[in-house]
Amino acid sequence: MPVNFAKSIEERTLEHPCYNCAAHKYARMHIPVAPKCNVSCNFCNRKYDCVNESRPGVTSGILTPEEARDKFKVVKDRVKNLTVVGIAGPGDPLANFEETKKSIELIKKECRDITFCLSTNGLMLPVYADEIIKLGITHVTVTINAVDPKISGKIYKFVNYQGKTFVGEEAGKILLNNQLSGLKYIAGKGIVTKVNIVMIKGINDTHIPEIVKKVKECGAYMTNIMPLIPVKGSVFENRDTVNESELKDMREKCEPHLKQMYHCRQCRADAIGNLNKDVSAQFRDYRKNIISLEKPEKIHIDDKENRDYRFAVASSSGDYIDEHFGHVSQLYIYDVLKENIKFHEKRNVEIYCKGPQECTGHDDRISGIIKCVEDCDGVLVLRIGFEPVIKLREKGIKVFQMYSTIEEGIEKAVELMK
Incomplete structure (x- = not known):
């Protein structure tokens, strides 16, 4: 059974800076414990050592669950407004489920009332849905960039599922089926769900309202439409991105259908602090601070x-x-x-x-x-x-x-x- 927390899910959502634009005074911590990924996105290039970039998939290093717990203790002691611990990569948390699970269990022993969330591509969501609920994770973000397998086939290079590699439309069908069935299941169990959509010019930009309507049917709480970041070394490195005006117009077009997120910062996998002030660089040498917490x-x-x-x-x-x-x-x-x-x-x-x-x-x-x-x-x-x-x-x-x-x-x- 899920853990009984002092705060309700509604209270937690009010204190979650990604799910509530008015929660800017609260801080979150991303723990990079999930290096492996089972989906190859054409817009992704995960670099672990880039300290100056702020985008999904970037981290200065990978942590073991024990290291994640130790770093959490240091951050919790220093960042007094910390309310959320999230796992957003640099790969997929559900492709690294044992590390994800152990990290949450260890941190929960240190602080029973912290809010846990994770971001996933959704491929393994139906497999681990019940485990997510048992762990007491209250917020889940699923990235769904298309609800048409033909369009998905243009966005993903391949999908690894049940020991096999799938490409093109076949990969799109498998991924979409798991994303939507998993989303519907966890939303029906009371988990607050956000759907991330990467807006890619010439591929899914005109398709986005259809995505929003579909995920609403599956119980999504809100959608976060994000601009493509043309990352060097990725398949889409030379593709044009949308400008702020185009992004704003799309969000406003979708607003009547479902709540929209306007304040996303497309954070690093090791981000720490308020959304508008990432202080993760201050904790790269967190081990130096452990002695001050553990030796009275x-x-x-x-x-x-x-x-x-x-x-x-x-x-x-x-x-x-x-x-x-x-x-x-x-x-x-x-x-x-x-x-x-x-x-x-x-x-x-x-x-x-x-x-x-x-x-x-x-x-x-x-x-x-x-x-x-x-x-x-x-x-x-x-x-x-x-x-x-x-x-x-x-x-x-x-x-x-x-x-x-x-x-x-x-x-x-x-x-x-x-």
């Missing part, structure tokens, strides 16, 4: 004689020195002992700069944050105002303004302290 005995160096230096760091995530001193709501405290950098604790502080009219003349708030770091030898910030610099120096606390990783910044500060 690690950092109780409270006496000055037991450490060389103590630093307060202004960071939004616990990875980079990237915050203005007046904007922080918490400071990360690190100790240095014989060149070993150890995380000590996080300290909550009151934000004293809330805008141009409030950045000066608030001695009470500034004094509060100064008092919070009185036991520190230095403060590492992205930026800081003149007034707090003076007050910190009066306490013998040095100020270092920089942008870097926390570890690199502390190493640099130690050199300057000598």
